[in-house]
Amino acid sequence: MTLGTTRLSIGGRINRERALAFRFEGRSLSAYQGDTLASALLANDVHLIGRSFKYHRPRGFMSSGVEEPNALLTLGSGARRTPNVPATTAELYEGLICERQNAWPSVEFDLMSITGRLASVFEAGFYYKTFMGPRRGSWMFYERFIRRAAGLGSATHLADPDRYDTRHAFTDVLIIGSGPAGLAAARAAGRSGCRVTLLEQDFLLGGSLLTASTESPDEDLRRSLEADVASLPNVEILRRTTAIGVYDGLTVVWVERRESARPDPAKGEAREILVTCRARAIVHAEGALERPLIFGNNDLPGILLASAVRTYLNRYALRLGKHILIATNNDSAWATGIDLAATGARVTLADERPTANASLLESARRAGIEVRMATQLGQARGTRAVRGAWLRTEGAAAQWLACDLIAMSGGWSPTVHLTSHTGVRPVYDNIIGAMVPGPWPAGVSGAGAVAGAREDLLAHGHKVGSGAARSVGASGDAGDPIPGSPWTMGWAQPVQNRAKARSKAFVDFQNDVTTNDVVLAYEEGYESLEHLKRYTTLGMGTDQGKTSNLAAAQLMAELRGSDLGASGATTYRPPYTPVSVGALAGRSIGAHFRPTRRTPLHDWHVANGATMIEAGPWLRPWFYAWAGGEAATAYLAEMKLVRGGVGISDTSSLGKIDVQGPDAAEFLDRIYVNHFASLPVGKARYGVMLNDDGIVLDDGTTSRFSEFCYFLTTTTAQAGEVMSRLEFLLQTAWTDLRVQVLSVTDRWAGMSVAGPLSRRALTLALPGIDLSNEALPHMGVSEHVSDGMPVRVLRLSFSGELAYEIYVPADRGTAMWEMILKRASPLGIKPYGLEALASLRIEKGHVAGLELDHRNTLADLGLAKMASQKKAFVGRELKERAELTAPERWSLVGLECLDTTARLRGGAILFAKEDPIRGHGRGYITSVMYSTVLKKSIALALYRGGLTHRGEEIVCASPLRGEQVRARIVSPMFIDASGERLHG
Amino acid sequence: MGESRSALENYRTHPGMDGADGRRLLKIGELAGTSLLQVGVYTGGAVRVAAAVLPLLGELPDSSVRAAVASGRLIMRIAADQYWVVGGAADLAARLREAIPAEAGCITSLEGARTRLFIEGQAARAVLNRLIAVDLDPAIFPVHGFAQTGIHHVGGLLLKVAEDRYEFFALRTFALSTWEVLLDAARPFGYQIALPENKT
Amino acid sequence: MTVLSHYSALALARRALFGTSWARAWRKPEPRKTYDVVIVGGGGHGLATAYYLASRHGISNVAVLERGYLGSGNVGRNTTLVRSNYQMPGNTEFFEHSLQLWEGLSHELNFNVMLSQRGQLVLAHGPVQLDVLARKGNTMRLNGIGCELFDRSDVQRFLPFLDYSTHCRFPIYGGLFQPRAGTVRHDAVAWGYARAADRLGVDIIENCEVSGFLRDGDAVSGVETNRGRIQAGRTLISVAGHSSHVARLAGLRLPIESHLLQAFVTEPVKPFLDCVVSFGAELFYISQSDKGGMVFGGHIDGFNSYTQRGQFPKASTVAECAVALIPGMSRLRLLRHWAGIQDMTPDGSPFMGRTPIKNLYLNGGWCYQGFKATPAAGWCMAHTLAHGEEHPLIRHLAIDRFERGNGSDEYGLGLWTYKQ
Amino acid sequence: MLRIPCPHCGLRDYTEFLYAGDATKQRPAHGSSEWRAWYEHVFLFDNPKGAHLEYWQHVQGCRQWLVLERDTSTNAVGRAWLARQGARS
Ligand SMILES: Cc1cc2nc3c(=O)[nH]c(=O)nc-3n(C[C@H](O)[C@H](O)[C@H](O)COP(=O)(O)OP(=O)(O)OC[C@H]3O[C@@H](n4cnc5c(N)ncnc54)[C@H](O)[C@@H]3O)c2cc1C
Ligand SMILES: NC(=O)c1ccc[n+]([C@@H]2O[C@H](COP(=O)([O-])OP(=O)(O)OC[C@H]3O[C@@H](n4cnc5c(N)ncnc54)[C@H](O)[C@@H]3O)[C@@H](O)[C@H]2O)c1
Ligand SMILES: Cc1cc2nc3c(=O)[nH]c(=O)nc-3n(C[C@H](O)[C@H](O)[C@H](O)COP(=O)(O)O)c2cc1C
Numbered sequence A: 001m002t003l004g005t006t007r008l009s010i011g012g013r014i015n016r017e018r019a020l021a022f023r024f025e026g027r028s029l030s031a032y033q034g035d036t037l038a039s040a041l042l043a044n045d046v047h048l049i050g051r052s053f054k055y056h057r058p059r060g061f062m063s064s065g066v067e068e069p070n071a072l073l074t075l076g077s078g079a080r081r082t083p084n085v086p087a088t089t090a091e092l093y094e095g096l097i098c099e100r101q102n103a104w105p106s107v108e109f110d111l112m113s114i115t116g117r118l119a120s121v122f123e124a125g126f127y128y129k130t131f132m133g134p135r136r137g138s139w140m141f142y143e144r145f146i147r148r149a150a151g152l153g154s155a156t157h158l159a160d161p162d163r164y165d166t167r168h169a170f171t172d173v174l175i176i177g178s179g180p181a182g183l184a185a186a187r188a189a190g191r192s193g194c195r196v197t198l199l200e201q202d203f204l205l206g207g208s209l210l211t212a213s214t215e216s217p218d219e220d221l222r223r224s225l226e227a228d229v230a231s232l233p234n235v236e237i238l239r240r241t242t243a244i245g246v247y248d249g250l251t252v253v254w255v256e257r258r259e260s261a262r263p264d265p266a267k268g269e270a271r272e273i274l275v276t277c278r279a280r281a282i283v284h285a286e287g288a289l290e291r292p293l294i295f296g297n298n299d300l301p302g303i304l305l306a307s308a309v310r311t312y313l314n315r316y317a318l319r320l321g322k323h324i325l326i327a328t329n330n331d332s333a334w335a336t337g338i339d340l341a342a343t344g345a346r347v348t349l350a351d352e353r354p355t356a357n358a359s360l361l362e363s364a365r366r367a368g369i370e371v372r373m374a375t376q377l378g379q380a381r382g383t384r385a386v387r388g389a390w391l392r393t394e395g396a397a398a399q400w401l402a403c404d405l406i407a408m409s410g411g412w413s414p415t416v417h418l419t420s421h422t423g424v425r426p427v428y429d430n431i432i433g434a435m436v437p438g439p440w441p442a443g444v445s446g447a448g449a450v451a452g453a454r455e456d457l458l459a460h461g462h463k464v465g466s467g468a469a470r471s472v473g474a475s476g477d478a479g480d481p482i483p484g485s486p487w488t489m490g491w492a493q494p495v496q497n498r499a500k501a502r503s504k505a506f507v508d509f510q511n512d513v514t515t516n517d518v519v520l521a522y523e524e525g526y527e528s529l530e531h532l533k534r535y536t537t538l539g540m541g542t543d544q545g546k547t548s549n550l551a552a553a554q555l556m557a558e559l560r561g562s563d564l565g566a567s568g569a570t571t572y573r574p575p576y577t578p579v580s581v582g583a584l585a586g587r588s589i590g591a592h593f594r595p596t597r598r599t600p601l602h603d604w605h606v607a608n609g610a611t612m613i614e615a616g617p618w619l620r621p622w623f624y625a626w627a628g629g630e631a632a633t634a635y636l637a638e639m640k641l642v643r644g645g646v647g648i649s650d651t652s653s654l655g656k657i658d659v660q661g662p663d664a665a666e667f668l669d670r671i672y673v674n675h676f677a678s679l680p681v682g683k684a685r686y687g688v689m690l691n692d693d694g695i696v697l698d699d700g701t702t703s704r705f706s707e708f709c710y711f712l713t714t715t716t717a718q719a720g721e722v723m724s725r726l727e728f729l730l731q732t733a734w735t736d737l738r739v740q741v742l743s744v745t746d747r748w749a750g751m752s753v754a755g756p757l758s759r760r761a762l763t764l765a766l767p768g769i770d771l772s773n774e775a776l777p778h779m780g781v782s783e784h785v786s787d788g789m790p791v792r793v794l795r796l797s798f799s800g801e802l803a804y805e806i807y808v809p810a811d812r813g814t815a816m817w818e819m820i821l822k823r824a825s826p827l828g829i830k831p832y833g834l835e836a837l838a839s840l841r842i843e844k845g846h847v848a849g850l851e852l853d854h855r856n857t858l859a860d861l862g863l864a865k866m867a868s869q870k871k872a873f874v875g876r877e878l879k880e881r882a883e884l885t886a887p888e889r890w891s892l893v894g895l896e897c898l899d900t901t902a903r904l905r906g907g908a909i910l911f912a913k914e915d916p917i918r919g920h921g922r923g924y925i926t927s928v929m930y931s932t933v934l935k936k937s938i939a940l941a942l943y944r945g946g947l948t949h950r951g952e953e954i955v956c957a958s959p960l961r962g963e964q965v966r967a968r969i970v971s972p973m974f975i976d977a978s979g980e981r982l983h984g
Numbered sequence B: 001m002g003e004s005r006s007a008l009e010n011y012r013t014h015p016g017m018d019g020a021d022g023r024r025l026l027k028i029g030e031l032a033g034t035s036l037l038q039v040g041v042y043t044g045g046a047v048r049v050a051a052a053v054l055p056l057l058g059e060l061p062d063s064s065v066r067a068a069v070a071s072g073r074l075i076m077r078i079a080a081d082q083y084w085v086v087g088g089a090a091d092l093a094a095r096l097r098e099a100i101p102a103e104a105g106c107i108t109s110l111e112g113a114r115t116r117l118f119i120e121g122q123a124a125r126a127v128l129n130r131l132i133a134v135d136l137d138p139a140i141f142p143v144h145g146f147a148q149t150g151i152h153h154v155g156g157l158l159l160k161v162a163e164d165r166y167e168f169f170a171l172r173t174f175a176l177s178t179w180e181v182l183l184d185a186a187r188p189f190g191y192q193i194a195l196p197e198n199k200t
Numbered sequence C: 001m002t003v004l005s006h007y008s009a010l011a012l013a014r015r016a017l018f019g020t021s022w023a024r025a026w027r028k029p030e031p032r033k034t035y036d037v038v039i040v041g042g043g044g045h046g047l048a049t050a051y052y053l054a055s056r057h058g059i060s061n062v063a064v065l066e067r068g069y070l071g072s073g074n075v076g077r078n079t080t081l082v083r084s085n086y087q088m089p090g091n092t093e094f095f096e097h098s099l100q101l102w103e104g105l106s107h108e109l110n111f112n113v114m115l116s117q118r119g120q121l122v123l124a125h126g127p128v129q130l131d132v133l134a135r136k137g138n139t140m141r142l143n144g145i146g147c148e149l150f151d152r153s154d155v156q157r158f159l160p161f162l163d164y165s166t167h168c169r170f171p172i173y174g175g176l177f178q179p180r181a182g183t184v185r186h187d188a189v190a191w192g193y194a195r196a197a198d199r200l201g202v203d204i205i206e207n208c209e210v211s212g213f214l215r216d217g218d219a220v221s222g223v224e225t226n227r228g229r230i231q232a233g234r235t236l237i238s239v240a241g242h243s244s245h246v247a248r249l250a251g252l253r254l255p256i257e258s259h260l261l262q263a264f265v266t267e268p269v270k271p272f273l274d275c276v277v278s279f280g281a282e283l284f285y286i287s288q289s290d291k292g293g294m295v296f297g298g299h300i301d302g303f304n305s306y307t308q309r310g311q312f313p314k315a316s317t318v319a320e321c322a323v324a325l326i327p328g329m330s331r332l333r334l335l336r337h338w339a340g341i342q343d344m345t346p347d348g349s350p351f352m353g354r355t356p357i358k359n360l361y362l363n364g365g366w367c368y369q370g371f372k373a374t375p376a377a378g379w380c381m382a383h384t385l386a387h388g389e390e391h392p393l394i395r396h397l398a399i400d401r402f403e404r405g406n407g408s409d410e411y412g413l414g415l416w417t418y419k420q
Numbered sequence D: 001m002l003r004i005p006c007p008h009c010g011l012r013d014y015t016e017f018l019y020a021g022d023a024t025k026q027r028p029a030h031g032s033s034e035w036r037a038w039y040e041h042v043f044l045f046d047n048p049k050g051a052h053l054e055y056w057q058h059v060q061g062c063r064q065w066l067v068l069e070r071d072t073s074t075n076a077v078g079r080a081w082l083a084r085q086g087a088r089s
């Protein structure tokens, strides 16, 4: 018998006026608006939808919703290729492209199904027991084959052309799920007058009401509920929106899908929007999921969940078979049978229970259904589709029943996924035979099937919805519940022991875990549910075990002879259904991956030939085109300019902090190792601060502009941390100090004018300012108003040359920069970039960058003398720990390359001449450059014992480059040790 | 000489951008030339500072979520001991500096340190909530409400100046980055870029 | 009926043909009254310690006490990366020793832990970062550990699907590749060590939570548990994220804070990423499991917590990194994310060895790196427990190192990296 | 999402804040040369499973340092106050 689907000419919730064309593996097919991809394919008689993960068994649709384990397709093509999408959740749209996956050469004829024949070898966990030989690394050989078989669909390697967005939301009462319970809750909460948000993953509202016929009273109920809720302006209804996770702080994250509306990325429209919502109360109304029955070959195409069969019939007007077996252990599947029989199908209903209630029996009889009570489905048969089944009625011989469709129901499991996300473990309710949510945390409640409710669901939803509204202070009248609801859950008893089936009986369909695998895991001792899961991969597929977890737990409990209450459930984790990585990333991708920080001079640099480089969040000019085409050579020209004439560079990225107040001097004295109280107005001083543990935290200069007003600079990299640290000390420990700190990094543009001609250059540029040695000696600072803008001039030098730092308000930065360049152009002034800046300081022996790497003490950096002996400062005590004061620490030295044709390399490891070249050596090179002054490659390095080895010849090993270079240890101050240039 | 330049100078000249269906639901732009002062109060100096600024600024606000508005000036209490004064006469800084006793508090000009953006239109709130995790429901965030919060990983200050009009004070060095994400978020709604508005 | 207890292809075939049963992987014994060594914590480290105590030091009167199911801690929730690209003296040797033990582990345990040496590439996004990697690579080479420094074009040839576009925020400059690095099937490590230790007589006791310590004068003489008192000659605390909590039961305060680290896995797709890649712009690393899922992780959540579940914003952060690094990741779908409780220390390195309390030993503070350390940590702790004195490879990890100023800050992040 | 009630700005996502550990540890007085006290202050943590008082700074907001009550075994958040008011309030 083959499957035969009939699209009925009337009924359903499809729009027959609006046909949609789509492509399935190159074939053009057509279906209707209102179809999912699953119903569209079924309407086109596509039943064989994929191959199973491990055994490559033919699979059809099992469900009509998110729990679908089998019907995973690859949607889209090229850069839009999206693997593993359940056809049951994909709303059909015009032009949709899809194909089946995970079979070779095709789903119809899959060679990999050989694994099914060898199934007894490929039992759960087999790979832990083999593939170990013959040699140690042999797994690497086998892994290639295993990996080839892994995965489901295949991913695209191209950048995603679609856009994603994120949004923050706030609401009073958030209701998840629009079934009868959720709608009733939304209606009640909405009427109470608070902000209400209702989420529904489906594109229609109604949840399980949608399984009923459009001709039934349930449809009237659905419509009136929907209309009531839609009429409330304070209720926001979101369709195609899945709550993917519940997090601490009553936060719910959901994703809004817009793909079916064909969003245009060129217009900034997002394919999906990820929303983080902070609610004041959460009402869970996610309903329940139907469980399959466990019997031999229960995975054959043509065996579906009973509710899915009914949904296909009543929502999509699809009758999936003519000779139908309903196999159930509870009441709910009877409705499926009754509705099918009404279409003229031949229906046999096998119920495991000895009896059913009289009214059910009566309606079945009236519908012409053959009912067999106390009857179990033993085993189904068929090759690519179900052909029939063996039924076992208590006390009778097994009977063969031919059929082309089996609708099964193993009972219902409340959808406890989201309710578990915040760590509330579900508990077993043995009256309804399923897990229900654990105790509700404050602010959270549940309505309807998800809560395991046994009462009338509309009344329940109403009560919970109005309760949630009251809990957030809403006082409006929720009104009366909608009366006369026909809806109560048909909960079922736990399934019977079905272990040790002869043909494969699947528990987890996607990951091909059978009852035998569960038994195997038990026998091997993997009997905790968490071990069972990890050993067999049960519940780890894209469906996260929505149809399998409970059945597996029941089986294991039976094997262990324990009750389900004791073994609990495995941990449910977000997301509820898989969510695009793109949606999670939102707009923080590509150039917007992280914010970009630009100095006030940024545009000038770009317009004037700078090559920019990332420095943390900053973009800084690396080198300028006037000096050459690449950093490695351009910096030499730029340095030469500074050493011989005058250059200007952008230093705006330095951290800048105003420290003000009567106790500012005392504060600085505490945070810096050296003295600041004695710093006179009009002077700057270099300072170093330590962390509490005595390790160097940062360095920089601080200038005193008036009695109570200091201007502190930090390194670019540490600016944020230093600022937080200062605030921490002032706000927690030293609250009595009258000090204000304020980051003024964004307030000032900074530029350094450096070189022997710098004074002349600035005299031309700032004619009103006295820059003479007397007025502004080395380390002198002054404030002015020049050309209508406040200007701070600091005579400081990082490069070792006569130099000035000029600060002007950020918005005037470019003006000042251009003015200096213009007015000083007769002196040949040009800009220089970060590479030259960093190299100039190496030549001068200033530590920075990789020397300040959070591992070094003052002494390591040759700064021990700076530490005051007379006052306390942060880090003073712990810097004295024994190992931090040991003599053989790695400390700062200079290196000169002895081989004129060779280069020193960053990251080279240092050895004494007599050392064997292996191990960790005696240190390493932190920073390198070519000195145009010394005409050789030089470096700063950390070396064991530091400058006590001055003059020694050492070896710098870079095995990565196959190089060993000789160098001599020298003072790190390569040029102008006496500081003449500075004072000039 | 010494001309002031905006961080967005070369970027806000784009022509107005159309939204999905040619809609332009939003107006986005920059308010240039804002004067911005920060008043800091030292431990124990609150009473003296409040008294000193009273004639110039009026009473300092208690609220740290709502700006005080008077004579074209906005005063926001941005921390327990810090206030922002937005707008005001050119000599305000000097007069405040003179008025506030040096042992009690201090004044720092942040002119140029923040880029003041605005976004106006019915969709403004929706656009902002794509970037900002603050509840902008009018019942909760009224006109002259303000919030210091993060936008695309960076802190800034959001101020509501009228129904459907908000301003955002972005750190100047991040301003272009903020501007870009703001436009990016606004695109599906359609926006047009306003010519620079001067405001003191 | 005989049961099969040795694993091999032949045994699998025998079972397939004759339906022979497999032996239990480990027994479920009742705790005895007294043991030579009690190990608190049935994670990778505790189990490896027990195994090496029994197999290398002849001490098999050992109990491993696990409060939940075996492997319920971080050994079962980590991103499975193993590597030995370390540069600090002591670290290089220790982690290389560990990698060598990994290389023989499946054979040693007769349990395939699926060490997949597909290599790890650490990316650099600027010249300075490349120098930092060069230092590390040079050190590795000088210690006999193979690695290669890649420039941008090497990286592009190797992994063509990373972002090389002009609008990329942090362009790739190069990277350091360790070919012997890779991944291991995490759960199998716990099971494999447990089974092998069990065979040698070690008692592995699940659902047994240590709630206090027995004292004999100033020494620890055993533990208090929900399954009764257990006497022990020597006691090892090996409880990862719960280190502070358990140590405090013995009256010890530690330089450890418990933080959440999350991990993420996408739906399975056909293999395309054949090595482990670490982003250089931010802490982020990704690999593809044998099942096909993309497994990735990033930074800790940033505040201490024992909840073992993460906050959502980290999911966005790592997704941003994933797409920034591999633009095609955008269309893959996240399947699950979870968290472990990670024992963070001020310098990012662990504590191993004796404690100030007699007969009480500690192995904890592993931060991001304890999985790769599992075999060597077990090896060295077994030695330490057997001899009452630290194994030479872990001397630099002593508990009192901060008193002496001897931090071991491999990454140069400074005091308490979470404060960054 | 942890939500922190900043006494200054109101309830905000924890991502706007920076965490900085146990707030009950007494920092030795500035200038104290009690070496041991410094060592313990900097390096030893109670790291309790349960009630915790901890420092957070509202870095993207008002930049105030706060003390927050939180339970580390549930993440349940209690009150918060300005750190300058002391660790217990
Ligand atoms: C998300 C994540 C990703 C990681 N990624 C990597 C990686 O890629 N590479 C890497 O090298 N490392 C990684 N790590 C770190 C690594 O997982 C851990 O450092 C390592 O597993 C810790 O050692 P363990 O296996 O013994 O710990 P665990 O497995 O945590 O073992 C400790 C055990 O102690 C038990 N226990 C606790 N308290 C008690 C008690 N009172 N009584 C009895 N038992 C108790 C716990 O239940 C637990 O089972 C990661 C960690 C996490 C969380
Ligand atoms: N055929 C039957 O007899 C049968 C079977 C089962 C249930 N029911 C009835 O169904 C009713 C259950 O009503 P209910 O309202 O509790 O549940 P429901 O199943 O009707 O509705 C739950 C809704 O929540 C949605 N949902 C679930 N998870 C979601 C998420 N993460 N994000 C967004 N949306 C999500 C679902 O799509 C669904 O629409 C009961 O009255 C019961 O009798 C009837
Ligand atoms: C390397 C690795 C790969 C994983 N792959 C999957 C997977 O494919 N499917 C899945 O459901 N879970 C996967 N998990 C997650 C586990 O299901 C589980 O979340 C994790 O072990 C933590 O346990 P818990 O969630 O029970 O606390 C994986 C975990 C790890 C460590």
Ligand SMILES: [Zn+2]
Pocket (backbone or CB within 6 Å): D006, D007, D008, D009, D010, D058, D061, D062, D063, D064
């Ligand atoms: Zn705040």
